[in-house]
Amino acid sequence: MSSSTRLALVTGATSGIGQAFARRLATKGYDVIAVGRRQERLDELVAEFPAGQIRPVVADLSTPEGLNRISEICRQEPITLLINNAGVSHYMGFTDLPTKKASELLQVKVIAPTLLAHAAAPGMVERKNGTILNVAGMLAFGATAPLGEAAGRATYVAALSHLVSLSLALHEELKPAGIQIQVLCPGVVATEFHERQGMDLSAIPRMSAEEVVTASLKGLDTGEVICAPGVEDVTLLGRALHANLQAFSGQSPKLALRYRGK
């Protein structure tokens, strides 16, 4: 591979947003390592592009073997763009959610993106070149929103919030090393995501995966750290972060008055 080749690793490239990223990046000339569990989907994607441009890697990121395999690739290969996109939602009342499903969700949306970023970042820092893109969602800002269609989503919402906090903190930490970070926060997107858990959202207006990718890549060009494709008033995001920082700065080592006395 020549030093000018751009190499992306996209998790969850077998459908939806990840597949749209893989296609768009390959069309733009990137070499792409496409990760997912469904081999046949990866094979179809590979066949759309010149031989060797998309490299399929079958891995289950909810397992230690799968995660180790992709982590090793992130450590060894000169990845210029890591896209942590794979995800499952498992919307279900918290007390009904089987431990196995909760664990799978946390492995795929919290542990895997964190450890893949951790594996890729040292090489990026050394090369002074790299971008880490974490796919979260607007629900990261919606923990207290009325439940409605998305009832039973506490673990999923918390996982998305992790990705937002991770990304913001990594941006602060890795910015001096020239590493770019983006957390992508789509609203509802027309993919297989909800269907796969038996939810039919086809009646709800939804953004396309291609539009989400367009927003994300434009956001990278303009240096957006939080990319929210469906949010028109971008100051809302700035105000949300500002409010967080104000609460953080509002603390002191003294016990607050309301906790003193009997």
Ligand SMILES: NC(=O)c1ccc[n+]([C@@H]2O[C@H](COP(=O)([O-])OP(=O)(O)OC[C@H]3O[C@@H](n4cnc5c(N)ncnc54)[C@H](OP(=O)(O)O)[C@@H]3O)[C@@H](O)[C@H]2O)c1
């Ligand atoms: N659709 C929405 O409304 C929406 C909104 C906001 C955020 N998001 C986020 O967008 C991301 C992509 O979702 P999508 O909408 O494109 O849904 P999707 O079409 O269902 O795609 C999910 C991808 O994740 C992969 N994946 C799931 N579990 C995996 C595992 N254990 N190991 C490896 N890969 C795994 C799937 O591949 P395999 O099954 O082949 O492994 C698939 O490629 C998710 O992280 C989701 O949280 C989606």
